[in-house]
Amino acid sequence: MKIAAVFLLVINLNTASIQELRTLPGIGPALAKRIVDFREKNHGFKRVDELLAIPGISQKKWNAIRDKVEVRREGGREIGREVGGASSPPRLRRGILA
Secondary structure, rough: OEEEEEEEEEEEEEOHHHHHOOOOOOOOOOHHHHHHHHHHHHOOOOOHOOOOHHOOOOOHHHHHHHHHOEEOHHHOEEEOOOOOOOOOOOEEEEEEEE
């Protein structure tokens, strides 16, 4: 049996740049800017599902990216699964495939 480690980049919605957001499936420059604008207007994200309030993010698109994003507050305090520090880089998740 072969075992392979898989690393997935998880992007913090509260600190991600437009460039980082554009690495998500289906997120282009205009939608990435809307995400950043929403974040600034609402003083950050509290939950990943708040993305659904942004025009252009459908349930289908949200389903495609929800496992690739998280919400972390300043100081790295987690709120459930969906919460990093304002200056923390994207986090790596490690999974094992058999």
